[in-house]
Amino acid sequence: MQVKMLIDKKYKSMEIHVCNDEKNASVIQMVKDIEGFVNIRLPGTDERGEKVMLNPQEIIRFYAQNQKVMAQDTKGVYSVQKKLYELEEILDTMDLFRISKSEIINLRKVRSLDINMTGTIKVILIDGTETYTSRRNVTRLKKKLGLK
Amino acid sequence: MIKRCATSFAISAICGLMANMLIEIIVRTVTGIDNFNPIPPEYMGMFASERIAVEVHILLYGVIGAAFAGMTFIYEYHEIGFFLQNLIYLCLTGAVWIPILTLLWQLQRYPYALAGTLLGYAVSYLIISVIEYHTTKRDIAEINVILAENNSR
Numbered sequence: 001m002q003v004k005m006l007i008d009k010k011y012k013s014m015e016i017h018v019c020n021d022e023k024n025a026s027v028i029q030m031v032k033d034i035e036g037f038v039n040i041r042l043p044g045t046d047e048r049g050e051k052v053m054l055n056p057q058e059i060i061r062f063y064a065q066n067q068k069v070m071a072q073d074t075k076g077v078y079s080v081q082k083k084l085y086e087l088e089e090i091l092d093t094m095d096l097f098r099i100s101k102s103e104i105i106n107l108r109k110v111r112s113l114d115i116n117m118t119g120t121i122k123v124i125l126i127d128g129t130e131t132y133t134s135r136r137n138v139t140r141l142k143k144k145l146g147l148k
Numbered sequence: 149m150i151k152r153c154a155t156s157f158a159i160s161a162i163c164g165l166m167a168n169m170l171i172e173i174i175v176r177t178v179t180g181i182d183n184f185n186p187i188p189p190e191y192m193g194m195f196a197s198e199r200i201a202v203e204v205h206i207l208l209y210g211v212i213g214a215a216f217a218g219m220t221f222i223y224e225y226h227e228i229g230f231f232l233q234n235l236i237y238l239c240l241t242g243a244v245w246i247p248i249l250t251l252l253w254q255l256q257r258y259p260y261a262l263a264g265t266l267l268g269y270a271v272s273y274l275i276i277s278v279i280e281y282h283t284t285k286r287d288i289a290e291i292n293v294i295l296a297e298n299n300s301r
Binding site for chain 2: 100101107108110111112113114115116117118119120121126132133134135138139141142145146147
């Protein structure tokens with residue numbers, strides 16, 4: 001299967017086209033998968049208690065706090081009704097990574113990792129948020145990123 | 149976390165007990181000594197009968213196994229770093245196994261053996277921690293290259 005990127009002024013916003021010589025089950029499944037990936041929304045509640053629909057692609061991290069699961073993006077923090085393991089299942093097409101028992105990060109929103117002299121491994125996210133992970137998770141992350 | 153710690157504590161205690169009993173059976177089978185007894189006479193003298201001494205001995209090995217498993221909860225606190233995690237784990241487990249083994253092996257009678265055991269244990273942890281640090285630092289450098297590439301797209 002070829003994946004092409006077409007850059008042209010005629011496109012005013014991003015479009016995804018699935019092309020084939022016939023409409024069959026795999027084409028229909030592909031369209032469904034892409035729609036699910038692009039359009040999936042997650043219900044949440046913002047800090048003022050208002051219901052919002054979150055775009056998971058924009059979420060920097062999900063974490064457990066005071067028996068609640070929180071989702072953080074660059075604009076704020078929201079509570080979500082799902083458990084962390086449920087989020088991992090629902091959003092399995094995204095680049096999520098479990099960095100601890102209580103936290104999942106979006107790998108597309110990670111700036112870098114750092115280790116200090118005491119062996120504390122810091123994960124620095126794109127909004128400057130700093131969080132921590134273990135040595136074992138660094139090894140898992142390496143594998144996830146395709147490094148040996 | 150308390151539930152998980154308690155579970156691993158209990159499982160490890162049972163495993164420690166069974167491993168100790170298994171080793172004794174193997175030693176008896178291999179050596180052919182029916183009345184093989186792994187405990188020093190000074191320790192046995194602290195009990196009314198040999199049977200009680202052996203049972204306490206086996207039980208205490210179970211406690212050591214449980215301590216090593218139960219104390220791993222410290223590795224859940226990522227923000228303190230693995231040097232400190234290893235140091236706390238070393239101290240917490242040492243607080244359990246050192247007095248138990250001193251009692252079982254009567255190590256206080258052999259101060260050089262006790263000092264050597266403690267030193268060897270501490271140095272092993274130090275070496276493991278230093279190797280861990282350098283390996284992790286290298287892994288992080290490789291990960292950061294990939295993250296920088298992804299972020300520049």
